[in-house]
Amino acid sequence: MNAPTIIPDFVNRRSFIELDARARAQSLFDEGTWKELAGPFDRIESPWLAKQGITPQSDDGCIVIKGKIGGSPAVAIAFEGAFQGGSVGEVSGAKMTAALDLATKDSRAGRPTAAVLLLETGGVRLQEANLGLAAVAEIISSALALRQHAPVITIVAGTVGCFGGMSLVAGVSSYTIMTREARLGLNGPEVIEQESGIDEFDSSDRTLIWAIHGGEQRVGMGLADSLVEDDAGEMTSAVCDCVRKGVPEKHRTEQVELYRARIAALDTSSQIDPATLRQQWADPQGGVR
Amino acid sequence: MEKIEFNYPEAKRLITKRAHVGVVGSGDMEVLLEPNSGEGARVFITTSVNGFGDAWKAVFNRFFSKFDGAVRIHINDAGATPGSVLLRLEQAVEVIEQ
Amino acid sequence: MKEQIGLRGKAWFKALTGSDTPKNGDPNSVLATTAAVGNESALFLCVVPDKDSRFPCVRDGQVGLEEAFALASHIRAAIAEDHDKPREAKRPIIAIVDVKSQAYGRREETAGIFFAAATSADAYASARMAGHPVISLVAGHAFSGGFLTHGYQANRILAFDDDGIVIHAMHKEAAARITRRSVAELEKLGHEIAPMSYDVRDYAKLGLLFKLLHADDPQHPASNEVAEVRKAIREAIADARRGKLDLSNRWESDAAKETRKGTLAVRAALEAQWFNE
Numbered sequence: 001m002n003a004p005t006i007i008p009d010f011v012n013r014r015s016f017i018e019l020d021a022r023a024r025a026q027s028l029f030d031e032g033t034w035k036e037l038a039g040p041f042d043r044i045e046s047p048w049l050a051k052q053g054i055t056p057q058s059d060d061g062c063i064v065i066k067g068k069i070g071g072s073p074a075v076a077i078a079f080e081g082a083f084q085g086g087s088v089g090e091v092s093g094a095k096m097t098a099a100l101d102l103a104t105k106d107s108r109a110g111r112p113t114a115a116v117l118l119l120e121t122g123g124v125r126l127q128e129a130n131l132g133l134a135a136v137a138e139i140i141s142s143a144l145a146l147r148q149h150a151p152v153i154t155i156v157a158g159t160v161g162c163f164g165g166m167s168l169v170a171g172v173s174s175y176t177i178m179t180r181e182a183r184l185g186l187n188g189p190e191v192i193e194q195e196s197g198i199d200e201f202d203s204s205d206r207t208l209i210w211a212i213h214g215g216e217q218r219v220g221m222g223l224a225d226s227l228v229e230d231d232a233g234e235m236t237s238a239v240c241d242c243v244r245k246g247v248p249e250k251h252r253t254e255q256v257e258l259y260r261a262r263i264a265a266l267d268t269s270s271q272i273d274p275a276t277l278r279q280q281w282a283d284p285q286g287g288v289r
Numbered sequence: 290m291e292k293i294e295f296n297y298p299e300a301k302r303l304i305t306k307r308a309h310v311g312v313v314g315s316g317d318m319e320v321l322l323e324p325n326s327g328e329g330a331r332v333f334i335t336t337s338v339n340g341f342g343d344a345w346k347a348v349f350n351r352f353f354s355k356f357d358g359a360v361r362i363h364i365n366d367a368g369a370t371p372g373s374v375l376l377r378l379e380q381a382v383e384v385i386e387q
Numbered sequence: 388m389k390e391q392i393g394l395r396g397k398a399w400f401k402a403l404t405g406s407d408t409p410k411n412g413d414p415n416s417v418l419a420t421t422a423a424v425g426n427e428s429a430l431f432l433c434v435v436p437d438k439d440s441r442f443p444c445v446r447d448g449q450v451g452l453e454e455a456f457a458l459a460s461h462i463r464a465a466i467a468e469d470h471d472k473p474r475e476a477k478r479p480i481i482a483i484v485d486v487k488s489q490a491y492g493r494r495e496e497t498a499g500i501f502f503a504a505a506t507s508a509d510a511y512a513s514a515r516m517a518g519h520p521v522i523s524l525v526a527g528h529a530f531s532g533g534f535l536t537h538g539y540q541a542n543r544i545l546a547f548d549d550d551g552i553v554i555h556a557m558h559k560e561a562a563a564r565i566t567r568r569s570v571a572e573l574e575k576l577g578h579e580i581a582p583m584s585y586d587v588r589d590y591a592k593l594g595l596l597f598k599l600l601h602a603d604d605p606q607h608p609a610s611n612e613v614a615e616v617r618k619a620i621r622e623a624i625a626d627a628r629r630g631k632l633d634l635s636n637r638w639e640s641d642a643a644k645e646t647r648k649g650t651l652a653v654r655a656a657l658e659a660q661w662f663n664e
Contacts, residue, residue, distance in 0.1 A: 037661060040319070043363070047649045050290050053337055056335070057365055058365060082312045083314060091649045094638075102657060123556075126565060128583070129583045130556065131647070132582070133531065137508075145633065164532070165532060170505075171501050171502045171509075185500075186489055192496065195561070200493050223502050253502070254509070256459045256506055260456035260459075268441045272498060277497060
């Protein structure tokens, strides 16, 4: 008799984080149901980068894929973290806004179309400054319009994380899925150290960074919905669940008085302990996979 | 910023597929490879690293010494090494020859 | 011009509403009041500096946690009160914007300022989508997360035209540091690349503004200037009521046809390819 072979989990695991943005977006869809829109061969590039000696990318670092997820119509829009830090420029921002608007149009016409936003981004692309910032405002608006009809699902997987104005997009989403490696916040540690000093935030303290911005903390304190292992199959499964659940009865950002009261109850005389905050704010339904 | 163009009129084999590989990260590049509408092959390079025209020429001479497809190649480069360039081109060829 | 931040906003809030004291229950950094515009009542909102804020990182007029939730609270109350009114009767919401930035603090990050900001942006957008005309008057600085939280979801944006008005993604010094250029180089780039400029007259070329306004002494509004601004606000409200509930007017403006060609190309391509099954 042969002894059974024990195969460690990690052998079969397919890392989601190691995939580039295009592969991540593609991996979410039902096989054979997807196509890319305004892709590289359309060459809609940034009109602003070459003037500054920066090589543009053929898709401006934003990938739009339309198809079916769990049998339902969906569109995925992914920022490529390796191009200009995933930052939002005029074109990449417009791709996300336009895709959200088309999903809303379809949804209003009776074909609810969910949107999955893969946010690896440091925020606004400084080389396009005001057009990047305007694009973020427009994305926020379009996400809010779609979420009335179909779920807006944000994935923050790492390694770039989701910072800057795009963190507000995560905030207004119907569901936010994170990995442990991922981070979500308005200002990254370096920016805080730069603006408010090293005592306010030591950006070399990795433990502190993940204690505040990390996926486990955000899910634990109820500001994100699911914590997923770094595995493409698990990620797809988590997204399918959200598509199936549909539009939540009430979105988190509509619960103003609940959160206003929580902020009022904070003791600001010293720094806030993340673990304590997690206990105080824990959502009993926060899902860990 | 430099824009560089090369022509390889001897590369005449009919190609029907297209391929896109790579990301324009620091030290990296992307390749868009597709059938050329006219005869021969044409290469269009946009690079943020100036002064390497000869190196690019050498890389493409080498590439087209083995590949004879009538293709249009667009490259967006942010400082890839010649070795990486060849690798990306080979990846693209793999996709279209599948 | 550091002393000016937040003071212009407060001055214009007072000039337009007669009030400059916060409401009970609000932090001292948020001014909210109902005041007349034309022959209707509007909700006016402003974020101002509070040197004694219990959050150390908002004392210079940054938009922080309390500010975001106070704004959201007032806006949602207005939405609820006007819920059954027809579109033309929904009260206007006027954001007076003069904010240094978002708050850069550990307390803020820990307690999820990204989410607080989202809540305020949601409230403003929800008001707009419910038919309230939402108008922003940029009376000073409007940076990044601060502007996204308070003002950038408006139907129509007004701004003064002088050097004290800066709308941008990041302060010059920080932007220079991150993009590894000198401040002088950054300013030069701004002359060639409109979206990077710190000059509000270049910002106006992007097609996002309804109107540029003028005031001789920004911190001391003259009565004729206040009258002009009131008139512009009324025009903006009327224009908003005639238009759509989304932000499409921004990229459909005449100026955008010149400066946002990339945006328009994207929208056309996606529309063309979306339905092609």
